[in-house]
Amino acid sequence: MLFKMLKTGAALAVLASAPAFAVAETAAGNDANDKTNMGALGISSDLQSVIAKFATAQKAEFDRETTEAEISSWFFDVYIPTWVAVGNGELDRGPEFVLDFWSTPMFVTGDEPYMALWLTEDSHVVEFLAMQHRFLKAKGFTHTHVPDSKVRAYNGLGGAVEVIWSRRAADNSEIQRYVVHFEVAKMNGTWKIIGGHTRTTDAEKDGDTIDGAWAL
Template sequence: MPFSEVVVHDTEHGFEDVTSWFFEDYLSRWVTAGAEGLPPEFITGYWAAPLWVNSAEVGSVLLPTAEAVVEMLSGMQSRLRADGYSHTVVPDRRITVFHDRGATIEVIWSRRRADESEIERLAVSFDVIKREDGWRAVTIQSKNTDANRLDDVWPVHRGSGPQGFSSHVTSSGVSYLSAGKGAGPVFIFTPGYRDRAEAWQWAARPLVESGHRVLLVNRQSAPAGEFASAKLLEFYAKQVEDAIEDAGLCAERVVLVGQSMGGPVAELAAVRTTARVEGLVLVNPAPLGGSQLPPELLEQMKAGTAISGAGEGAESKLGLTVQKGEVVRRRITYSIPEETPESSLQSLVSWVEGHPAGKRNSPVLARTLLVVTDDQFFAEDMLRSVVAPRFTNVEIGEVRGAGHYPHLEQPQLVADLIGRFAEELR
């Protein structure tokens, strides 16, 4: 399930800094200590003293010293170990970054045994600050829950702005983020394989700041047992259509943008929607007619659908990039969705086997921008010879110094290219 994340921050660095600290450092240490019975004193590197702890079930308590903080954690982890604690799953999370030294992190913790049976599920909110010695939680609030989404525990209603995204869910359960205002076309972004909508935020934000409205649409899981690729792609395209309708854009000028498997989804959505499609942007797109992968690679990718950890998934995706620095690694890790192996396999099947419409010329008559990079997975020669000829009004844009994920590797260049394309539509 995609996270119902709301991200508001002044600097990209502040967001990536606190997200990495919390989910890659703190959570990992907490789980290891809880499962293996390590000394609880490590927590003083993550929880401040004094620390306010407020539970809906128990009430509030002030832990005035580091010793009191350690004692509380020791009791909590002893209780969990006695119940067979093994690991924690995060069904949903939401992050608000106020500036590079302050944030609120909200999560749903599903604490589980090795056999995946659940011990307890809590919604928890952490207020965190960055001191000279690093990030620390200064207040923790929690309540027991059986929900999968934070919006079902404590809804957030937040207006959009040039540096923020508001979270929405359609009546059919499709989640999307929106931001910005403006008279120009609205950009509708669809994610690629094993990406969530938030992966587009770094390329979308410059468009918001230049006066555009954007929607980042998450991909919801298809019905269980459905593996007909054409039906899957139509199902994903319908989700984009639902988000456009929910956002009140049916009569507006829109540009649909898709990367990798998001490309065929964006093309099908352009055909389905009643909105005025003025442009289509395909970034390293999977061919709508399907992708002929070597059998050994396909088997490897099918096996990879069982990978649930963001770290393992990030290493696989990093192999398709040109830029391999820490910032790109963090963006990739953050962008990997929480989804079941079946949902991941359905996504894989959809773009590998494709849609019959991809064997014909596209009915999309709007201007189409095909973005090519130094990607070796969907190579430029293939995109120019297989994808481009299907479109009546197509032009080629280049983003160099990026591989398969230019929106994560070179987001400003992607935004600049899309922005120039939009200017030419006016």
């Protein structure tokens, strides 16, 4: 029912209950002061135990440029080519491939269709991707042009990517155009998209820039 509503473009606001916390990958130190420090920050003993259980590495000094280069390489050299190749049929993989790049749960909002929802199961994440690919294939989708992009690292394990998606057919005509803000996090050694916010935009008005697109 959820995806039928999305396909028809009906307005919706589906807010499923998200987990209280989801530990992706922590870089907590191993010294005896960790619990004391977390307690001073008001972190409960239960959450301290979860953080300690899932801590995987000694905290490293944050290098913004290195982290942003890492996010950029993963996103533009691996994720986008795979998404496009599956979407246009060049790569023979099912929609389940997206679980390598999108997290479960994942939060998404958008204006067309109008939506705000948690995708809380792998099957929901996969179908959310599959319905996009079905639509684009029917329109003759072959490639995605990215006229502008921005990458920001919040810390060594989290960041954001903003892009203008210009999804196009073989004759370079535009099928869809969105400006998108992706939240990304490093999980088990690899980056994943954990949320996204999209808005339709217009090439004649946005000037091929992210700032111009968000200003519309």
